[in-house]
Amino acid sequence: MHAFPTGLSFDEALAIVAEVAAEHRLEHESLALARCHGRVLAQDLDAPLALPPFDNSAMDGFAFRHADLSAAEAGQGARLRLAGEQFAGAALAPALMPGQCLRITTGAAMPAGADTVAIKEHVSLDGDTVLIPADTAPGANVRYAGEDVRVGERVLHAGQVLTPPRLSLAASLGQPALSVARRPTVAVFTSGDELVEPGLPLGPGQIHDSNRELLMGLLRADGLEPTAWPRLPDDPRQVEIALRDAACAFDLVLTCGAVSAGEKDHIPAVLERFGRVHFWKVRMKPGMPLLFGSLDQARVLGLPGNPVSVLATYLGVARPLIDGLQGRRDPRPRWRARLVAPIDKRHPRREFLRAKLNADEQGVLWADPNPATGSHRLRAAADSNALIVIGDGLQQLEAGAVVEVLPY
Numbered sequence: 001m002h003a004f005p006t007g008l009s010f011d012e013a014l015a016i017v018a019e020v021a022a023e024h025r026l027e028h029e030s031l032a033l034a035r036c037h038g039r040v041l042a043q044d045l046d047a048p049l050a051l052p053p054f055d056n057s058a059m060d061g062f063a064f065r066h067a068d069l070s071a072a073e074a075g076q077g078a079r080l081r082l083a084g085e086q087f088a089g090a091a092l093a094p095a096l097m098p099g100q101c102l103r104i105t106t107g108a109a110m111p112a113g114a115d116t117v118a119i120k121e122h123v124s125l126d127g128d129t130v131l132i133p134a135d136t137a138p139g140a141n142v143r144y145a146g147e148d149v150r151v152g153e154r155v156l157h158a159g160q161v162l163t164p165p166r167l168s169l170a171a172s173l174g175q176p177a178l179s180v181a182r183r184p185t186v187a188v189f190t191s192g193d194e195l196v197e198p199g200l201p202l203g204p205g206q207i208h209d210s211n212r213e214l215l216m217g218l219l220r221a222d223g224l225e226p227t228a229w230p231r232l233p234d235d236p237r238q239v240e241i242a243l244r245d246a247a248c249a250f251d252l253v254l255t256c257g258a259v260s261a262g263e264k265d266h267i268p269a270v271l272e273r274f275g276r277v278h279f280w281k282v283r284m285k286p287g288m289p290l291l292f293g294s295l296d297q298a299r300v301l302g303l304p305g306n307p308v309s310v311l312a313t314y315l316g317v318a319r320p321l322i323d324g325l326q327g328r329r330d331p332r333p334r335w336r337a338r339l340v341a342p343i344d345k346r347h348p349r350r351e352f353l354r355a356k357l358n359a360d361e362q363g364v365l366w367a368d369p370n371p372a373t374g375s376h377r378l379r380a381a382a383d384s385n386a387l388i389v390i391g392d393g394l395q396q397l398e399a400g401a402v403v404e405v406l407p408y
């Protein structure tokens with residue numbers, strides 16, 4: 001009997017991940033906007049000013065009082081006297097008098113007294129007389145103060161991911177810095193005596209370490225700056241020392257390999273002995289031997305060694321853990337697609353299948369499953385761009401059935 005949950009469903013595993021992540025939420029830091037891209041916002045932002053802050057012109061042209069046009073003979077334009085200019089950012093021009101107009105540029109404040117802008121290309125100039133076209137509608141080409149954001153309105157919420165437009169909005173509201181969740185520091189381990197660095201020759205029974213590149217790439221694509229540790233040999237003492245060393249210095253330790261039932265699978269024992277196991281073995285395929293625990297100050301996720309298991313457990317579990325540690329509340333988009341070919345799943349586990357996603361002319365997204373099944377078959381993952389997620393239980397899905405997909 002284990003002292004921790006084992007053989008749990010994928011959803012049960014995710015619930016534990018969310019709970020543990022919430023208990024170990026990373027602290028906040030105030031960062032200059034330029035360093036906030038992709039971060040999770042840790043504060044709400046209420047607009048200290050309106051956007052636009054003042055009524056202004058949407059076009060280069062001439063600002064005038066529409067009443068002057070209404071007063072002109074029907075169908076005739078208004079002939080107005082050019083009284084000056086109002087350029088964007090320049091000192092405010094004096095108020096406009098009846099019968100006058102001002103040259104104005106895009107973004108310049110509307111002069112007092114003016115309520116409409118005629119577009120430069122639509123007017124004709126005769127000395128300092130400007131002929132405004134008769135069909136210029138009242139209020140044309142004016143952008144009003146507060147029409148985008150009102151003062152005091154909540155525009156950003158804690159838990160949102162800072163996209164470039166959100167950072168741009170914060171900048172337009174005059175914020176030089178924002179409070180954001182600290183990014184988790186991540187140590188990445190690969191393990192196994194059979195592994196050899198790419199570039200070095202292979203001896204008998206050896207293979208190149210491919211998971212390191214996979215995992216480091218997945219983490220970097222999610223905006224993290226992971227640290228790769230020297231590969232772990234299949235030696236229990238060395239595994240223990242390296243993991244305990246990393247766990248006192250990093251927020252998250254990601255390992256791959258050495259978590260199933262083999263004589264050389266030493267990682268679960270280290271967590272059991274020196275830390276805590278939150279769960280081990282999840283009813284998912286691939287990725288079944290997945291291990292989750294805590295050691296010293298770190299959360300430790302032990303991904304199974306087969307490359308496609310690494311991909312599935314990263315996208316399915318490690319990413320929600322990383323999101324949870326940062327307090328991300330913005331849901332990631334849930335993509336759905338139609339199956340190009342039927343699927344007959346004869347086991348009860350949640351399954352992740354490699355597939356190619358393509359949108360057809362009608363805008364329907366299709367997922368074409370790769371027939372390769374083994375979790376060692378990396379080529380099929382490289383030929384694909386998404387994982388199809390097939391729910392728990394036996395499933396017979398026709399071609400055209402709608403499935404969840406995780407693009408990568």
Ligand SMILES: Nc1nc2c(c(=O)[nH]1)N[C@H]1C(S)=C(S)[C@@H](COP(=O)(O)OP(=O)(O)OC[C@H]3O[C@@H](n4cnc5c(N)ncnc54)[C@H](O)[C@@H]3O)O[C@H]1N2
Nearest residue numbers: 190209210211212257258259260261265288304305306309
């Ligand atoms: N008796 C059992 N055997 C296995 C079980 C089980 O439950 N009982 N589970 C199988 C499943 S499912 C998987 S997945 C693997 C996972 O095993 P480990 O996480 O312990 O990983 P390893 O045994 O170390 O490696 C598995 C496989 O992946 C290759 N590998 C490992 N690391 C890398 C790397 N960095 N780059 C490239 N390839 C890597 C390794 O050579 C093995 O072929 O266990 C099954 N067995």
Ligand code: MOO
Nearest residue numbers: 286287288309375
């Ligand atoms: O669950 Mo394993 O990850 O199938 O190869």
